[in-house]
Each structure stands twice: as structure tokens, then as C-alpha cells.
Amino acid sequence: MLPKLPRDNLLELCRRMFVIRHFEESLVPLHDKGVFGGHYHLYIGQEATGVPAISCLRSDDYLFTTHRNHGHLLARGAEPKRLLAEILGRADGLNKGKGGSFHSVAPTLGFLHSSGVVAGIIPLSTGTAYASKALKNGRLTVCLFGDGSLEEGAAPEAFNLASLNKLPVLFLCENNGKYGAGRAVAAGQSSSMAAYPLTDLPKAYKIPAQLIDGIDAGLVHATVSEAVEKIRRGEGPQFIEAQTVRWPGSETNWPSVPHPTDSSLAWDVSGVQEKAREWYRSCDPLLVFARELVEANQATKDDLASMERQVKTEIAAAVEFAVASPYPKPEEAERNFFA
Amino acid sequence: MLPKLPRDNLLELCRRMFVIRHFEESLVPLHDKGVFGGHYHLYIGQEATGVPAISCLRSDDYLFTTHRNHGHLLARGAEPKRLLAEILGRADGLNKGKGGSFHSVAPTLGFLHSSGVVAGIIPLSTGTAYASKALKNGRLTVCLFGDGSLEEGAAPEAFNLASLNKLPVLFLCENNGKYGAGRAVAAGQSSSMAAYPLTDLPKAYKIPAQLIDGIDAGLVHATVSEAVEKIRRGEGPQFIEAQTVRWPGSETNWPSVPHPTDSSLAWDVSGVQEKAREWYRSCDPLLVFARELVEANQATKDDLASMERQVKTEIAAAVEFAVASPYPKPEEAERNFFA
């Protein structure tokens, strides 16, 4: 379903989803050609969680994210070219090339820290929330993490701290393992987490928790809005699990694009290789959103095609910018590690 | 209520409770006189949990315990004099003086390791259980820990591992904070644990969990027996929380004895200082057990008095032995730290 928002906002949500998708797809050939090295993780398939969720926040709220952070930063409005330059380790990167894909941050957007350690951010998120409460500045913290994070003891410790102190923090767990593609098993259980459904864990700590479909932008928007309101009213932490189906391009350790995205796929996936077709047909949140926009007469197919063209142009420019950006001077490594 | 056991067994349980009580009380003056230093923790008030629980085990089962381990070791039959020598850091100690109060172990009794780190043993206990399962030797593991352990992330991580792998381990949580004397708060909540009742946490991991009165030796015996049977049948981990009321002598960081125990207190506490009287009247598990034995005609007051005299003599001899035991040679410090 579509979020209950004016048309302009809906189109902007759609545009951000396109930005994320084409940004992420552009990384794969850059990595395969060796333009950057190291491990990296794409947000494809989770756009309808991050984009509407983050749109519910105030500009001064805090966000924490993980190894799978690109989509969150872009959803919040980070410049693709500077994020890309960071991933390529260049001087114009968001963090001057010191962080890379795992650690891209943008403090002006509320992203203070992004950790590649599973669950590393969950305790940290109770800290910004604690500070906001102490300083009475009304700033909320959203902690975005994967389902695997709940397996680390850091998560329950942080839930306990958040619950006891009624901290203003939203735990938004993106479970990209629906249908067992990831760590979860189809039959309502998981091979790696006995506390399943995952919402059982925060509930044990008396944190209100709900499970929603993360492909449903409208549901994500409504659920997050409501949770954010409760937190702002002082009701303490909230937990949302948003389930998505793992993008077939990330089933291996090194991503590959089964089929380049184009909005026309929303109406015809016959060109997609068999193995990946079902995902693009029914699980791709971007294509679902595009269809819903057209069906609700909020946009025509042409509107979307032209929006997508613009985005592709922007991403192409970002790639050009990032590839042209110089590496930092080697000696920069010895500087700026203490404030 | 009394455990459903023959008279001899009941009397032996009673004797072990006396051993624990008088052993522990004997430590306080030794510490105050400087015969040993360092922090130490007494098991007084929890005898009706450890003694009947441990009596349900086979001789080859494994046990893990914490900083509050004296009672567990004595309940299992460790020699008081060697435990005491260990606490005094002497050569005849259970661990040759290398462990001390926090780390007394007795591998021949199944105690492989005792950790002074809160929750340190909980992951370890899944390991002996994993080994027993792999080796198909039917040995069960009992992990004895305090309520505070559940606040550490190590506990939920271990619960997850135990549950997913259906490991033969009994988690026996001794909550000595009933009525808010410790960390728990009277009104069914805790100032340090949002997951309260504590059984909510293991339950989230699908570990069957029950809360019982830890002063009720019969209930402890019945509940542990049943849990042990289930585990031996291959049903996987079980969790029991046994609640006791904190002994007034341990409300400060350094224990002191409000009133020396004597079985006659079971029928007359008027000599006990006001502040501590209620505890001795209704919360002291040893005195409860003594009363029940007499009421059920399993023993006379005189039987108990003579049993207690014997125990006191044994403890006095243990003190003598331990104080006379030499310190290890200083150079022993440089030996035996690698196998």
C-alpha cells in the first residue's frame, strides 16, 4: 500500500528508492573491475523499509546504521557522489576515505557512526537516546540493524538499558531473511535464533514490538510514524521488525546484479533470468511501489521512466565524480585520529 | 515442604545444610582477623536450593558455579578442610591456593571451573553439555548462577546456543533478591532487569522455565528432579529460578554474622537482634528445614542438636587444618600455568 502522503512526497520517496537502487547497482561493476576492494553490502530489496521509515524523522534526529548502510544514508539525503567517493576511498568521500563502505557517516544528517561489527551500534544508540533525554532536546534515535544483530548479547543488554530508562530510541530491525533465503527458516523458525519470531526478544524486555512486511512502504510509514510519535510522547523504546526477501544478487558473498533495474520491469519481468524472476515479480519493493503509484494514478509509467532517467544520469555523474576524485595523500593516514 | 525421600536422605540433606552454614559463619571471623584477604561471598540463606538441587545429580554430571560457590561445593561433598585451605590460600587447598574463594573447583566432583566474572560460566556450561551430547555419555550439566548474571549478554547468547542445539543443561538461577533486598524490587519488577519475571528471558528462547521458592527444599527437589529427567530424555535445556531472601549478614559488601546459627533458633528467635529477627524466623531455609523434619517426626530436636554439634566439631577441625596448612612456596607461582 502507498503511504498516506501528498503526491509530491510519494514521488520523492520513489525517487530516493531509484537513487538507492541505481547507486547500488553501479557499485558492482566498479568492484568487479577493481576500482575498489574489500567487502561491501548492498541495500537492494530493502528500499521500501529505509526510505519511508527515515522520512518519518525530524532533521535533528540521530540514526545509526551497519555494514549495509548505503541505502540509509541515501534515503536521508546524502549526496551519492560523496558516498561513492567514500566507498572508493577518495579524498572527496564523506569521511575523506577513512571509513569506506562499512563506515560511511554523515553527522550533519544525524549519522554519527556506522559499525561493521554486527550489533555494534545497538548499545551506542541507547547512548544518543540517553543524551537526548538528559538534554531534553526532543531528539529521537533510530537504530537500523539486521536480523543477525539479535544473536549478539549486545542487543539484549541494550534493550534492557533502553527499557529500564525509557529511552527515546526506535529499534528498526531489517530482517532480510524472509522465506529462508538468509538465516531464517521458512517454517516460522530460524536456524540461528531460538527467539523467533524475533519480536519475542524485545518483548521479553517489555519493549513494544511489531512485525511488519518491509516491502509495504505504506505499512512501514504508518508503523514507524506511530512508533515515533509514541517515543516523542515519552513512552520509551519501540521495536519494529520489517521483513524483506533477500535480493538474489546478494545470496553469494560478493554481490552480482541478476538483472539491471528498469521501471518497466514493474509490468514485465519476462526478460529476467528464471532464477531471479520471482523476486523481481513480487518481492522487489521498488517495483511494487512503482506499480502502486501508477495504479493509484499518482504517476504515469512515463513519469517514472523520466524520473528514473534523471536518477541514472545523476548516478552516472556521481560515478564520474568519484572515480575522478584523488586519493588522499598517504601521510593523511597519520593525521586526524585524535580530536 | 520436605523432599519425598527416605529419612536417611533427609537427614543427610540437613547435615549438608549445617555444614554449609557453619562453614560460612566460620569464615567471617577469619576474614575479620585478617587470616585471609580479598572479597568473599557466603551462601547463607540459599542452602535449601543448592543442597536438594545438587542431590538430584549423578556423580559424573558437571556443575559450574560463581563467586558464591562454597555452598555448591559443600553440597556436592567437597571436604570442608580443603575448601577452607583454598580460601586461605594454602598448599592443601582444593586448587593449591591458586584459585581462592572465587575460583574453588573440584574436578573429581564435576566442578571444572568457577568464575568470578558475572555470567562467565553460562557459555561454558553449554560447552560441557555440547561435549556430553557429542560423546553420548549421558552426563548432564548444571549451571548455578545469580540473578545478576541475566543482565550480561553472555546469558542470552548461551540460552540461544543451548536451545538451538537442544543441549543437556539445566540453568539454575538463584535469585537471592526476593522482596527487594537485592537488586529486585518488591512490586514484581527489578531496577536492573526489564525482563522480569526473570523466566521471561529463557522463555523467549523457548527454554521451559519456572519460578519456585528457593527456601522450599521439597519444591526444589521435585522441580529439579523433574527438569533433570526431561533433560536426560533429550528434551533440551531447562531453566529454574529459585527465589530466596537475602541473608541480612550479606547486605553490606563485607559479610557479618547477625546471629550465630543454632538449630534451637528454629523454635525461638527472640535472642536475635531485631533487625535480623524476621529473616531467621521465616526466611532461613535451614531453620525451616529443621522445623519440618521435627514436625514430620523425621528427627527430634535433640537429633538435630547432636547432628549440629558434630558438624561444628568438623568445621572447627577444618579451621584448624586450614590455618595450620602452609602457604605454597612463592616459586610455585611460576609453575603449572600451562598443561
Next chain:
Amino acid sequence: MRELAYYEAKFEALDEIMAADQRVHLINGTFLSLSPHRHVFQNLAKKYGDRMMSPPISELGFCGLATGAAMAGLRPIVDLSTGSFIYEAWPQVANEAANAYSMSGGQTRVPVVFHLFHGLRGGGAAQHSGSPQAMLWNCPGLEIAIPSSPRDVKGLLKTAVASDNPTIFVDHVRLLDLRGEVPENDKPIPFGVADIKRAGSDVTLIATSHTVQVCLKAAEKLAKEGIEVEVVDPRTLVPFDLATILSSVEKTRRVVIADETHQSCGVAAEIAARIAETGFDKLKTRIRRVSTLDVPVPYSPPLEAHIGPSESRIIDAVRASVA
């Protein structure tokens, strides 16, 4: 000049810090350990209770909380109590707090202080006698302060809280009752400035924390044999004041390093390595380390005493150095 006990100086520092800066919060509260003086800490709770938090036994969680709070503008001092309990929080301290500023390209500041009591305390055995400062010195991104006197604990604590970097504050229970001069309105002590605790011309004896006090006693005894020892206390490991040490070595040409961390990759190892690298030509004889022996700390008192940097081991090392 005014004399205070170490615990009083530390308490005064906390009190003045809390009064001066509303952003300072205390997470956990065993800043005076289990010492008989811990009750004075209750006075802080009366004045600043709304900025003090008593967390669950979740070191990983509450160190993360403090670190996150620092990122958002507070200045938390988080107490780990016994040194080895910081192991529970290792992922937050060594992988998050230490790296955040650098990984963000110099954008995210983390002004948090991690306070702990290290070392041999009498009966702490293997798990309660840890000295994690050597491991933490191997983790770039952390500042490390380690006082040895009433005046230093006050002055260094103020600087630790004022620092924009994550700082490890390494204390020792055996110092709490030590008395010493603490001027009223004393200035904060800058990081990276070693202190010559005793001047001498024959041997440079470098030490930290409680071992400084052991060295001072050893120096008195050695003076009676005619050996004049210069006791140098770096006071902070990060930043480290190598210059002061080298100029002492220039004078004495002999080095003994005494420290309570375990020997291998310990604090004395790093100081020895730096001198072997940069002061080699000044040395007349080999460097000597008096560290805690490389064994898990045994419980039994004579065994514990045997492995630590005792006065007698220090005296032997100094004598050997001048022999």
C-alpha cells in the same frame, strides 16, 4: 601546602568536574571501589543524582551507552570497577569508541572517560587483578591516564574529562589511602607530561600507578647504599612523554622499568622498546624490566607477592644495573 588523601583528591575532582560542567554524567559508581571511604561518594549522589546512572551488570551495554552519549555531546565518566571487567566491553571500547573519530574522517568526537581499578590488590586472583592498560595501549585512538599520587589523580581526571577523545583512566585501589600535597585550585595536569617523582643521577627508574610509590620506597633504601635513583612517572601512556625519559637516561645512562602489567607486550615492553630505538647510544648497560610475571595471577598471598613488581625485585634490578 594542603595535604589530602588520594581518595579525597579524587572525590574533590569529581565534585568540581560535576559542578563545572552539566554535560558530565557518571555511569556506574564504584569510583572509590570497596574502600572504607566509599561512603563519601554518596555525597555526590545527593548533589548530582540526576546525572548519575546505576546500570545493570552489562558492561558492554553501558560502555556503549556512554560512548553514544559522548557522541551526542555529553561527557560521561563510566566506571568499570575492576580492571578486567572492561574485557566485557572490549568490542565497544576497542572497536567503536577508539575508531569513531578516525573512521568518520575527523567528524564524530567521543569525549568519554572509562574509569577502572587495575592491578594486584591482595586476593584478587586471576580474574580480579587485571591491568588492561597495555592491551589498550595497543589500540590506537584511546588516550590513557594513569595517576600515582593525590595531586595527579585530581589533575589528570580533570584533563581526561576535558579531552575530546575517549580516555582510559587507570586507577589502583592501593593508592586510595595515600596522602600527599594537593594545592587548592590546582590546575589540570596536561596529558603527555612526565613527572620526575624523585631526582637522582645513577639510574632512571620508570614506573606507573601504584608501582611509582613502591619505587619511591625502594629509592630511599637504595640511597642509603649510595645509589641515587631518578623515579620518572609518565602519568599518561597516550600521549607519551618520551623526551623527559630520554633526558633522564642521558644523565643516568641506566634504565629500569617497573610496572604491574604482565611482562609480554606490557607497558614496560613498550617503554623498553622506545628507549632501545631512540636512546640506545645513551645506554651504558642493558635495560631491565620488573613487570608482573607472565602467569595468571595466583590467589595465595605469597604467590601474588612473588609475581608482582615488588620493592625487593626493583631493588635487585637497580643494583644489577649499576653493578
Next chain:
Amino acid sequence: MRELAYYEAKFEALDEIMAADQRVHLINGTFLSLSPHRHVFQNLAKKYGDRMMSPPISELGFCGLATGAAMAGLRPIVDLSTGSFIYEAWPQVANEAANAYSMSGGQTRVPVVFHLFHGLRGGGAAQHSGSPQAMLWNCPGLEIAIPSSPRDVKGLLKTAVASDNPTIFVDHVRLLDLRGEVPENDKPIPFGVADIKRAGSDVTLIATSHTVQVCLKAAEKLAKEGIEVEVVDPRTLVPFDLATILSSVEKTRRVVIADETHQSCGVAAEIAARIAETGFDKLKTRIRRVSTLDVPVPYSPPLEAHIGPSESRIIDAVRASVA
């Protein structure tokens, strides 16, 4: 003699170990990291699936599980994958596994192996480039093996599993494709025996892990300048073979130490300190360390390359040593 790739030798070791001893279990399974060869690991799963466990993302939990299982008679090899993930398990490794034998007065044996990939791997940034072996060397009670060649990885892994002590097995992804001689039916390599990877008379160059390979290349270049470098690989840090190093120093009278741990309290610090203590009189010039610079590892490739013990930094240090 037979040549194998490092990953093949490591796989062969695991296979032979699992076949020979039913008590060996594998906990977690990234022994070949994300290398393109990781599929060969699947062959183990086919043969020994019932002795392999794929745990949740709970390093603290599953390292504790492995430690407990070792106490009860299994010989688990537990894989931590990236070096810094062992931080998550620090309390179990440093406070339980390392201390259990000593605290029990020599009764409880803990034959567990903790396997991890340390070091600069290209793009690992601050959190995925850790080299925790220096911190762990500061924790008595752990043995530490650190291979640098196909033959060593096989021989040391066998000894690690046979050891009755908790052992850290420190590997490096940049070694996986290295080819080298591995005799069929090779014997396990005893711990505490350093290996002279290249003989030379001018400078003793001590290195570990992948840095040994960097040193061997540097040595070839230096030989062309007429500088003959002796490359010594300790192969295990605990126990440590100081004697072999000292006899090399006796010959060359010059020492350079190259290693990927951060400099302060790093592996090179300890080796430097031991030589400064026990080999001082043999030295003609100051000791030189080439360690990873003391900054959180930056992501950008030229920055990462700048801080590591690179061939050029090693060559410079050796040249300076003979100058």
C-alpha cells in the same frame, strides 16, 4: 618436493586432524575466509558434518561453548573469522580459557584452538584489520601460533590441536594463495622453535605471519645492494624461542623487527624489549621496529599501505641499520 598452496596445506591439516581424532570439532567455518578457494572447505562438511557446528553470530557464546567443551574432553577448533571479532569473546578467552588451568591448581585442561585472520587485508578499514595477537600475548595462559608458509600452517595447526592448552591460531588471508613445499607425511612443528627463513650475516630481520613473506622479498632486493639479511620467523609467540634469535643477533649484531600489530605494546615491542634485556651487549646499533603505525587502520588503499610494514619501510630500516 611436493608443492602446495597455503590454503591446500591448511585444508589438508584440518582433514588429517579430523580424521585422526574424533574429539576434534569445528565450531564456525570460515577457515579459508572469503577466498575463492573457500569451497574446498565444503568437502570437510561432507566427511565430518556431525563434528561441525554453525553457530549464531554470538562469538562470546560460542567461544565459551568451545572452551567448556574442551574442559569436558573435546578438542574444538573455533573459528573467529576476522581477527577483531575475538574482541566479542574477550571475556571468555582472556578471563576464562586463559585462567582455568592455573586457577584450578593444574586440574582443568582447556585444549581449545581459537582461529582467526589478522591484519591488513585491503579495505578492511579500522574494524576488520585487527591483529589481536599482541594483546593476547599480554594475557598469560594462552599459547600463540602464527604461521607464514604452507608448511608451517600445516605443522603448527597439528601441534595447536594436540596442545592441552588454549591456543590462538593467527592466520592471514594474504597468505592463502602462497605456494611452497609441504612434504607428504610431514611431522607436526613443535611450538617454541623459530625458523630461519633466510640465512644472512648482516642484519637479523625478525618477522611474523604475512610480513615474513614481505621481508623475504625485501631481503632479495637488499642482497642486490650487498646487504645479507637473516630472516627469522619465531612461528610461535608463546612459547617464544629467544635463543635462536639471540644467536642470530650474535652473528649480525643488528636487529630490525617487522610486524603487523600496532606499534605500542605490539609484538615488535616485546621482541625489542627481550633483545634489549638479554642481547644488549651483542648489539652494534639501535633496534629498529617496523610496525603498523599507531592509528586506527584507514580504509583508503594508499593510506592503508602507508601505515603497514611495507617492503619499502623494511628496506629503509635495514639500510639504516647497516649505515
